[in-house]
Structures are given as C-alpha cells and as structure tokens.
Amino acid sequence: MEQKETDNVTAVMALHGKGVAKGIAIGQAVIMGAALLEVSHHLIAPEDIESECVRLDNALRAVFNDLEYIKNNLPADAPIELAPLLTVHSLLVADPLLASETKNLIRHHRYNAEWAITTQGQVLSKQFSQMEDEYLRERASDVNQVIERVLSFLSGVKSFDLKSIQTEQVTDLPFIVVAHDISPADMLNLRDKHFGAFVTDAGGPTSHTAIVARSMHVPAVVGMKNVRSLVKDRDLMIVDGEAGLVIVNPSPLILSQYCRLQKQYETEREFLLLQKDAPAVTVDGVHIELEANIELPEEAKLALEMGATGIGLYRSEFLFMNREQLPSEDEQYEAYSSVLKTMGNKPVTIRTLDIGSDKNLNDEATVAVNPALGLRAVRYCLAHPEMFLTQLRALLRASVHGRLRILIPMISHMHEVFAVKQYLEQAQNELMAEGYSINDNIELGAMVEIPAIAIAIEPFLKELDFVSIGTNDLIQYTLAVDRVDDEVVNLYDSVHPAVLRLIHMTIQAGDKAGKHVAVCGEMAGDVLYTRLLLGLGLKSFSMHPQHIPDIKQIVRHAHTNVLRTKVAKTLNHAIAIDLDEVNAS
Structure with missing residues (x-):
C-alpha cells in the first residue's frame, strides 16, 4: 500500500491485487457486507440443542431452495457461466456431511448454529486452500460463499442490498463493488445495476468471481486481502483490471490521466475485436494458432467470440468437484459433446482429470507428504481405472461431434503412455461392441509439465500425436519453487534460462517429428512473453479467451x-533473459 500527497493535498491510496478481468473502471465504492465476519458466537443451553439443529436444517433448506430458484429462473441474457456455478453452490449446501458435522458441533460443544x-x-475451506491445484484451491471461496448465505438466512439479515444504495446515488459514476468475496447469486443481482468493477479481498484467476467478471467484460481485481476494511462507501475509485491496481480517492491529475487511459483502452479494445476474424499471421508469413483455455462448457461460446481457432485446454475437473458422486458417463458425454x-x-x-493427492473425489481427506509430487493427475487416474474408463468412454462417444484431442496431464514415464493407450483401446472396444460410433481421427497428447518428459521428449513424440507445455507446473518443478508460497514466490521465474531451454527443446523436437506443440500455461496469454515464445519457435498458443x-x-x-x-543469442550467451531486448521493435 502506498500513501502520498499530491500537489492539491489530496490523499491517494494505491492497493495492489491480482488483475483477473481487463479494463479500467472509474466509480464510487459500494461496500458489500460479510455475514461471516459479523455473526454472534455463543453457547446454547442443553435444552435448546435440538431446536438449534432444526434452525440449521431450515436455513440449509432455505438456501438450497433459493439457489435452485435463482438457477431455474435465470434471465436469457445472464452470463452463461452462472447456472453451473449456482449448481456447485447447491451441491455444497445440500451435502449431508455439512449438516451432520455442523450438528455435531452443536450437540457436542453447544455452539449456536451460526x-x-x-x-x-473454516474446516472445509482449509482443506481446499491447502490443495496444490490452483483451480481446486479456489473452491475454498465457494465454501465461504455458501456459509455466508446460510449465515444470512440464520440471522435474517441480507449481507448486501444494492437497492437501498442505488436510491441514494448522487453521481452518474458507476458503482465499484468492494467485498470480501462475491457469490454467483450476488453477481446475478448486480447484472442489471449500474456498476463498473469488482474488487475483492479473496479470490484468484480461477475463482468464480474472476470467471464471471471476464464473461461480463467487467474489470476485476481480486486477492487484495484487506481492501474491504480500507475503503469506505462513496470513496472515488479507479480499478485497473490489467495491472491489478486499485486507486482510492485519486487526485484530479491522476483521475484525468486514467480518464484518458480508459477512453484509450476502450478504443483499442473495439479495434482489436474488429480484427477477431483476421488470421494470426506474422509479418514473415508464419501462421500462428491462438486457442482458448476454458473451465466450463459454456465458455466455448466466448472463445469463438474472441476469435479462437480452437480449444487448447478444457479442464475437465469442474465436472468432478464439489459433489457427492462422480459424474456419470452420460453427464460427461453431454459436457464434452x-x-x-x-466449436464445429x-x-x-x-484434458483428462487432473486432481491432486491431497484430496480424494469423495471428499475423504488423505495425508500426502508432498501432494505436488504424489498421486495426482494421470497417476491418480491409472490408480482408479473404473473412474478413468468412464471418462475415456464419455470422451470417445463425444468424439463424433467434432475434432477431439485427448490430453493426459503429468506424464513422466513411457509406461504411463502405454497404459493410457491400453485403456483407450479397452474403452473403444467396449463402445463398439455396444453399437456406438467413434471418430477415427482422435488425437492423443500429453502435458509437458515435468522436466523429465521435456529432456527425453523424442520417444514420447513417437507415441503421441501432440504435446502441450504447461508452463505453470514446468517452471515450478524445474526451479523447485511453490508458486503459491509467498516466502519463495520471488524465485518463481518464467524466463529462467533452464525453463526456456526446456520449452525450446520441446518445440524443436516437435518440429523435427512433425508433431503439434502448444503452450497452454499462463505465459501463452501474457503479452510480455509473446515475442519470446515466437522466438523460441512456438506456433500454437492457448490462453483465456479474452x-x-x-x-x-x-x-x-x-x-x-x-x-x-x-532469442537464440540470449539463450546461448546469457544467464538471464533480457525481455526488453526481445520485445524491442
């Protein structure tokens, strides 16, 4: 946080978080309450235990019914991601374990329901927040949002009422919603309101706030930790969703500068969208594929709107998480198809299921000394063949509806490739015996996210149709740095020469073998690294659609x-990469 005095003695507060939805918004702050932080905690009398359990049941049922009503009555122009996100919250609040474990606390400790x-x-949120996988870690936010909603029903006080604030609006500026976190249901309530941005204490790039904000084309900065306690209602705010910057009560000079930047951004954005169907061809005639990463089936429409040439990564984990039972073959088939x-x-x-060893799919916590190196991703799938076969069958059935590529995560040994192929053959034989049709041109690929496969890539390329480099984990494993550990995050270096040489080796080997090589990690969607990756020979990028x-x-x-x-000169003669030199025109 930075405090400074400007020429006209206006105090400026600059706060930094994670920019997850691009754009610039200028407006007045509206603080969203947090029931989780405000409810009373007290012991109840023994004779009140059962009535308190009934009060809890009523609140859980009311929240479930409310979420189902909202989901079943979504307006036609609601963001396409909201329905599945609301389903996640419905499943969480209906989980029998949530009710039974909470009642145990009421009965054995005499806690009031709140x-x-x-x-x-807090117990459930901690289990999620300790997970290695970033997407699963973000589901801690869903737990907190569901608990918030239950607390609101228990207390009889809504955590956020925009209507009363809107009636007092004194300027034409949009609202900047400032909250600890925002649930999908609350985001729906905001849809028709005059608001310009989201700013939250919690959340990350894969949080539901981020997903919906990008869908609604609304700037958002999340993971700010304490913004809700630092900002007051009606504070003038600037939100820079690309830089992850929030400026509170800017001076006239700063305000005028950002007004110009806002107009400039909107003009440039309009121009870029007009070019969405133009081919991605370099000055010297090299065709580049720009594909999209998605988490929800509905996001494929956004990918097309942004001019994607395909889906480079569909994370199938969303279908499996926050539920009592594994998704059936038919349910998976519907999502994939x-x-x-x-996409036509x-x-x-x-990508087949990529889940860590720190949590099983049936919500039974397990102990893992180092989840990042444990039974996760393809290792987990091969250890659970019935589950894996169900997913492969669904994928093969869906293949008749388009051009399917199956991507296997965390491959490190050739025997894993052979095992996957055997299960694919088994699934295919079963389906053909049952009378199903299957596309003859399905491609099989592997994630390059472990240094071992990059170093010994040639034999893998002989058995695979393509590879996709997951730079997030490749950097983490190459440098032995946990990218979510604040104490060592400064050592997480996307342009470390060792990392770039592994990427370069993989691309060169792919070219030599005539196999498709893509990058689907965060580097692919960061303009800072585009020229660098092109200089390394990359011809296929996959990123968030926006x-x-x-x-x-x-x-x-x-x-x-x-x-x-x-890039060749830099790789051969430097221990550090000069991005300024690479990006210089």
Whole structure:
C-alpha cells in the first residue's frame, strides 16, 4: 500500500491485487457486507440443542431452495457461466456431511448454529486452500460463499442490498463493488445495476468471481486481502483490471490521466475485436494458432467470440468437484459433446482429470507428504481405472461431434503412455461392441509439465500425436519453487534460462517429428512473453479467451526470423533473459 500527497493535498491510496478481468473502471465504492465476519458466537443451553439443529436444517433448506430458484429462473441474457456455478453452490449446501458435522458441533460443544456452521466452513475451506491445484484451491471461496448465505438466512439479515444504495446515488459514476468475496447469486443481482468493477479481498484467476467478471467484460481485481476494511462507501475509485491496481480517492491529475487511459483502452479494445476474424499471421508469413483455455462448457461460446481457432485446454475437473458422486458417463458425454458441437470443425483439446493427492473425489481427506509430487493427475487416474474408463468412454462417444484431442496431464514415464493407450483401446472396444460410433481421427497428447518428459521428449513424440507445455507446473518443478508460497514466490521465474531451454527443446523436437506443440500455461496469454515464445519457435498458443485479441495484435506485427535470432543469442550467451531486448521493435 502506498500513501502520498499530491500537489492539491489530496490523499491517494494505491492497493495492489491480482488483475483477473481487463479494463479500467472509474466509480464510487459500494461496500458489500460479510455475514461471516459479523455473526454472534455463543453457547446454547442443553435444552435448546435440538431446536438449534432444526434452525440449521431450515436455513440449509432455505438456501438450497433459493439457489435452485435463482438457477431455474435465470434471465436469457445472464452470463452463461452462472447456472453451473449456482449448481456447485447447491451441491455444497445440500451435502449431508455439512449438516451432520455442523450438528455435531452443536450437540457436542453447544455452539449456536451460526458459530457451528462458521467453524465447519473454516474446516472445509482449509482443506481446499491447502490443495496444490490452483483451480481446486479456489473452491475454498465457494465454501465461504455458501456459509455466508446460510449465515444470512440464520440471522435474517441480507449481507448486501444494492437497492437501498442505488436510491441514494448522487453521481452518474458507476458503482465499484468492494467485498470480501462475491457469490454467483450476488453477481446475478448486480447484472442489471449500474456498476463498473469488482474488487475483492479473496479470490484468484480461477475463482468464480474472476470467471464471471471476464464473461461480463467487467474489470476485476481480486486477492487484495484487506481492501474491504480500507475503503469506505462513496470513496472515488479507479480499478485497473490489467495491472491489478486499485486507486482510492485519486487526485484530479491522476483521475484525468486514467480518464484518458480508459477512453484509450476502450478504443483499442473495439479495434482489436474488429480484427477477431483476421488470421494470426506474422509479418514473415508464419501462421500462428491462438486457442482458448476454458473451465466450463459454456465458455466455448466466448472463445469463438474472441476469435479462437480452437480449444487448447478444457479442464475437465469442474465436472468432478464439489459433489457427492462422480459424474456419470452420460453427464460427461453431454459436457464434452457440447463443447465439440459449439466449436464445429475447430479442434477441441480436453484434458483428462487432473486432481491432486491431497484430496480424494469423495471428499475423504488423505495425508500426502508432498501432494505436488504424489498421486495426482494421470497417476491418480491409472490408480482408479473404473473412474478413468468412464471418462475415456464419455470422451470417445463425444468424439463424433467434432475434432477431439485427448490430453493426459503429468506424464513422466513411457509406461504411463502405454497404459493410457491400453485403456483407450479397452474403452473403444467396449463402445463398439455396444453399437456406438467413434471418430477415427482422435488425437492423443500429453502435458509437458515435468522436466523429465521435456529432456527425453523424442520417444514420447513417437507415441503421441501432440504435446502441450504447461508452463505453470514446468517452471515450478524445474526451479523447485511453490508458486503459491509467498516466502519463495520471488524465485518463481518464467524466463529462467533452464525453463526456456526446456520449452525450446520441446518445440524443436516437435518440429523435427512433425508433431503439434502448444503452450497452454499462463505465459501463452501474457503479452510480455509473446515475442519470446515466437522466438523460441512456438506456433500454437492457448490462453483465456479474452487475451486472444491482444496476443493476435502482437503476432500480426511480429517477424519470427528476427525474433528467433534475438532469442537464440540470449539463450546461448546469457544467464538471464533480457525481455526488453526481445520485445524491442
């Protein structure tokens, strides 16, 4: 946080978080209450235990019914992601374990219902927050949002009422919603209101707040830790969703500068979107594929709107999490085929279940000394063949609806590739015996996220149709740095020469073998690294859909031969990469 005095003695507070939805918003703050922080905790009398349990049941039932009503009555123009996100919350609040464990706290410790549900929510949230996988870790926010909603029903006080605030609006500026976190249901209530941005204490790039904000094209900065306690209602705010910057009560000079930047951004965005169907071809005629990463089937439509040439990564974990039972084959088939149908003749890369060893799918916690190196991803799937076969059968059945690529995460040994192929053959034989049709041109690929596969890539390429480099984990494993550990995050270096050489080796080997190589990690969607990756020889990028127009603009003005010369010189003669030199025009 930075405090400073400007020429006209206006105090400015600059706060930094994670920018998850691009754009610039200027407006007045509206503080969203947090029931979780405000409920009373007290012991109840023994004779009140059962009535307190009944009060809890009533609140859980009311929340479930409310969420189901909202989901079943979504307006036609609601963000497409809201329905499945609301389903996640319905499943969480209906989980019998939530009710039974909370009642145990009421009966054995004589906690009031608010105290008990808060305590149990903290237990569940901690289990999620300790997970290695970033997407699963973000589900701690869903637990907290559900607990918030239950607490609101228990107390009879709504945590947020925008209507009363709107009637007092004194300017034409949009509202900037400031909250600890925002649930999908609350976001729906905001949809028709005059608001310009989301700013939250909690959350990350894969939180539901981030997902919906990007869908609604609303700037958002999350993970700010204490913004809700630092900002007051009616404070003038600037939100820079790209820089992850929030400026509170800016001076006239700063305000005028951001007004110009806002207009400039909107003009540039309009121009980039007009170019969405233009081919991503470099100055020297190299065709570049710009594909999309998605978490929900509905996001495939956004990918097309942004000009994606395919889906480079569909994370299938969303179908499996926050539920009592594993998704059936038919349910998975519907999700996968929906994406394939939406994308038409464009390729769709679906990654098989990528889950860590720190939590089983049936919510039974397990002990793992080092989850990042344990029974996760393909290791987990091969250890649970019945579950894996169900997913493979669903994928093969869906293949008739488009161009399917199956992507296997965390491959490190050839025997894992052979095992996956055997299960694919078994699934195919079963389906054909049952009379199902299967596409003959399904491609099988592996994630390159463990240094071992990058170093020994050639034999893997002989058995695979393509590979996709997951830079997030590749950097983490190469440098032995946990990228979510604040104490060592400064050592997480995307342009460490060792990391870049592994990427370069993989791309070169792919070119030599005539196999498709993509990058689907965060580097692919960051304009800072676009020229660098082009200079390393990359021809296929996969990123969040909203990043595609910006990356395409850089691609269309790049000269790959010039960039390759620059990058080769840097790789061969430096212990650190000079990005300024690479990005210089």
